[in-house]
Amino acid sequence: MSKSYVVVTYDVCEHNDLYEDMNEYILDSSAGMEEQVKGFAEQDIAPLVKVYETASSDFGELTLYKEYKFKEFECDCEQ
Secondary structure (H helix, E strand, O other), rough: OEEEHHHHEEEEEEHHHHHEEEEEEEOOOOOOOOHHHHHHHHOOOOOEEEEEEEEOOOOOOOOEEEEEEEEEHOOOOOO
């Protein structure tokens, strides 16, 4: 059984206690994971992106596979 990967982008602001998911994407297995994750982060301006893997076709049971942080999209508010 092949594994599938789901990407979730998150909006995070420590100053405002904000941590919310924004969008979900399915990774294309024929393309590079790093490039796709970076593209989703840029599209959503997301400082945090998590990749989950699943062995089922219905995406019922997800396991955290990898987490990416993008400093260039972090909140720059001071309060």
